[in-house]
Amino acid sequence: MDERLATKPVRGVYQSMYPIPLVVIDKENGGKADALNAGINAARNPLVCSIDADSLLEQNALIRVVRPLLDDPERVLAVGGIIRIANGCESSSGRVVKVGLPESWLARFQVVEYLRAFLGGRVAFSALNSLMIVSGAFGLFNKAAVLAVGGYDTDTVGEDMELIVRLHRWAREQRKPYRIVFEPDPVCWTEAPESLKVLERQRKRWQRGTVETLWKHRDVVMRPGYGMLGWFAMPYFVVFEGLGPFIECGGYLATIAGLLFGLIDFDSSTLFFVTAVLNGMVLSASCVVLEELSTRRYPQVKNLATLLVAACLENLGYRQIMTFWRAAAIIDLLRGDKSWGVMERKGFGARRVAAEDARN
Amino acid sequence: MAPVSTRIRMRYVLAGIGSGVAGAMFVLLFLMLGCLWYRRSIWIPANLFSTAVYGSDAYTNHFVSTSWVGLAIVVVMYGVMGAAWGVVWRDQRPRFPLLYGAICGAITYFLLFGFFWKRVDPFLSLYSPDRQLEFANVIWGMIVARSPLLAARMRTETVPTQEEAVEVRSGEVIL
Numbered sequence: 143m144d145e146r147l148a149t150k151p152v153r154g155v156y157q158s159m160y161p162i163p164l165v166v167i168d169k170e171n172g173g174k175a176d177a178l179n180a181g182i183n184a185a186r187n188p189l190v191c192s193i194d195a196d197s198l199l200e201q202n203a204l205i206r207v208v209r210p211l212l213d214d215p216e217r218v219l220a221v222g223g224i225i226r227i228a229n230g231c232e233s234s235s236g237r238v239v240k241v242g243l244p245e246s247w248l249a250r251f252q253v254v255e256y257l258r259a260f261l262g263g264r265v266a267f268s269a270l271n272s273l274m275i276v277s278g279a280f281g282l283f284n285k286a287a288v289l290a291v292g293g294y295d296t297d298t299v300g301e302d303m304e305l306i307v308r309l310h311r312w313a314r315e316q317r318k319p320y321r322i323v324f325e326p327d328p329v330c331w332t333e334a335p336e337s338l339k340v341l342e343r344q345r346k347r348w349q350r351g352t353v354e355t356l357w358k359h360r361d362v363v364m365r366p367g368y369g370m371l372g373w374f375a376m377p378y379f380v381v382f383e384g385l386g387p388f389i390e391c392g393g394y395l396a397t398i399a400g401l402l403f404g405l406i407d408f409d410s411s412t413l414f415f416v417t418a419v420l421n422g423m424v425l426s427a428s429c430v431v432l433e434e435l436s437t438r439r440y441p442q443v444k445n446l447a448t449l450l451v452a453a454c455l456e457n458l459g460y461r462q463i464m465t466f467w468r469a470a471a472i473i474d475l476l477r478g479d480k481s482w483g484v485m486e487r488k489g490f491g492a493r494r495v496a497a498e499d500a501r502n
Numbered sequence: 503m504a505p506v507s508t509r510i511r512m513r514y515v516l517a518g519i520g521s522g523v524a525g526a527m528f529v530l531l532f533l534m535l536g537c538l539w540y541r542r543s544i545w546i547p548a549n550l551f552s553t554a555v556y557g558s559d560a561y562t563n564h565f566v567s568t569s570w571v572g573l574a575i576v577v578v579m580y581g582v583m584g585a586a587w588g589v590v591w592r593d594q595r596p597r598f599p600l601l602y603g604a605i606c607g608a609i610t611y612f613l614l615f616g617f618f619w620k621r622v623d624p625f626l627s628l629y630s631p632d633r634q635l636e637f638a639n640v641i642w643g644m645i646v647a648r649s650p651l652l653a654a655r656m657r658t659e660t661v662p663t664q665e666e667a668v669e670v671r672s673g674e675v676i677l
Contacts, residue, residue, distance in 0.1 A: 202628055209629055213542045213563055321541070436633070 147179040147293035155184065174278070175294035175301035182293055185285055192302075193330065194279040198228060198238055200329040207282045207328035210321070218321045219287040219309050222276030223328035224260045226439065227253045231331060238331045241439050243448055248341065251456040252334045254449060255464075258429040261326060261436070268324035272375035274310075276322065278302035280330035287312070298358070300351015307359050310371045326437050342467050349471035350479070352383050387468035394462070419457045426453035514588045517652035522584015525642035526577045532638040536631060548572035550630065554623040561629070580642060583610050588649040599647040607643020611636055 150172035158164045167180050182190050189211060193199065207223045229244035244250055267273040276283075278301065291308045294301045306322060313320035335341040356379055362368050363376045397415070400406035430449045433439070440446060533547035543563035552560040552572030560568045587606055596602045615635060619627040 205625075205628055212561055213546055215563075 149180045175296040179293040197332040203328040210323040221282045223280045227334045228331035250452040251460045264324040272370040304355045346471035349468040422457040513656040517649040518585040518588015521649040525645035526580035529638040536634045551575040603644035603647025607640040611639035
């Protein structure tokens with residue numbers, strides 16, 4: 143095995159040729175990033191794809207995701223597909239066979255949140271060639287570029303974002319024309335946490351990963367030579383992802399304190415709060431409508447109606463909890479917390495059996 | 503020389519082909535502009551259609567010899583569809599020709615990309631830009647909706663000469 147990327151010791155490599163060529167690497171546990179690096183070392187082709195173990199790819203997702211790399215093989219360094227919530231879907235033989243919405247509102251809020259993040263944010267960042275994240279759950283990379291930047295960083299919990307920022311930096315420092323692309327068509331279905339405890343762990347980890355990456359690459363911010371990355375994407379992430387939770391939490395606390403001590407007018411602050419919430423509702427609802435108009439995976443009208451309701455309700459409580467967790471995650475990071483946390487999964491088994499029973 | 507009645511029918515076909523090919527030029531131009539917008543090579547649409555003959559290896563981002571085949575496929579495909587619509591419409595001039603044209607463009611899109619290419623070349627169907635093609639096909643339909651006008655313009659040229667009129671059997675309606 144080519145060991146261009148340093149990893150924990152590999153105990154053995156097992157290969158099967160039937161029914162599909164499959165290589166399994168047995169190695170000492172070094173975390174997800176270390177495992178991905180071992181996979182890249184073992185890869186024999188010019189492209190490498192990372193997929194989370196708790197995710198299912200839609201049929202044709204790989205063919206679709208490779209398109210930008212076929213269109214522009216010299217410049218495209220990485221392509222990210224869209225991640226969707228599999229809770230509520232039925233699966234069979236590793237494929238989602240019937241798309242549906244989750245039953246719990248917590249998971250439904252996450253469906254809306256994912257749509258907003260992918261169809262709103264990432265499409266725009268991709269168009270400006272300043273995409274900062276290709277989700278670790280489903281990303282396709284030019285192997286040579288990944289090897290050139292040294293693979294995944296094993297010292298961060300946000301290894302997917304860190305790799306993308308490093309690829310941006312490397313290409314810009316080499317003065318190499320490049321693109322990092324988001325494709326909304328290739329779909330990867332993943333399982334979302336349905337308990338607040340697990341969701342809290344996941345979100346805190348994501349936030350710590352984001353802030354770690356921003357801190358590690360802080361020298362890029364507003365530096366000539368880094369183009370849209372330095373002048374738009376990084377400052378945006380610093381303000382809205384790094385400082386945003388504190389600003390939002392501070393706003394809530396200051397408003398409550400102001401009202402209690404009679405420092406601010408009740409009507410004005412209520413109007414301001416309602417405007418902010420309505421703005422959030424309009425943004426979320428727009429992304430649900432955008433999904434319906436573009437990629438369209440939810441087949442029933444009632445799915446769309448439920449998502450629109452979820453888009454409105456998620457601004458009343460869910461969003462505030464997320465903001466609070468994100469702020470708490472930064473405080474955890476300052477205290478030195480680098481844990482990944484246990485992610486409890488229900489798996490696709492129960493749903494799969496139900497789907498197969500229904501067919502028989 | 504073909505019998506006069508055949509020549510008359512031919513003008514519907516020719517008018518359809520003419521407007522269909524003009525529409526095909528628009529479709530190609532629109533797809534190429536779409537590529538520029540998305541910072542992709544303008545030759546990708548032509549190469550994508552050439553995969554129908556040469557397989558997925560023909561899908562490149564440069565102009566290569568096989569690109570000519572891709573361009574030809576677009577022209578022929580829309581020309582044939584235009585001829586079909588020309589025969590369907592004949593001389594009829596509906597009240598809202600553009601609306602009819604848009605509907606015919608949408609139907610053409612679903613016939614070609616929702617049915618034909620899906621079976622003939624799934625790769626092409628998978629990689630074709632859906633929204634752009636939907637829009638381009640609607641505009642194509644609007645252009646093809648002009649085929650009755652073209653057919654009417656050709657009518658003067660298909661009026662039989664005295665010699666040709668002899669070929670017409672007594673009682674046959676030729677115009």
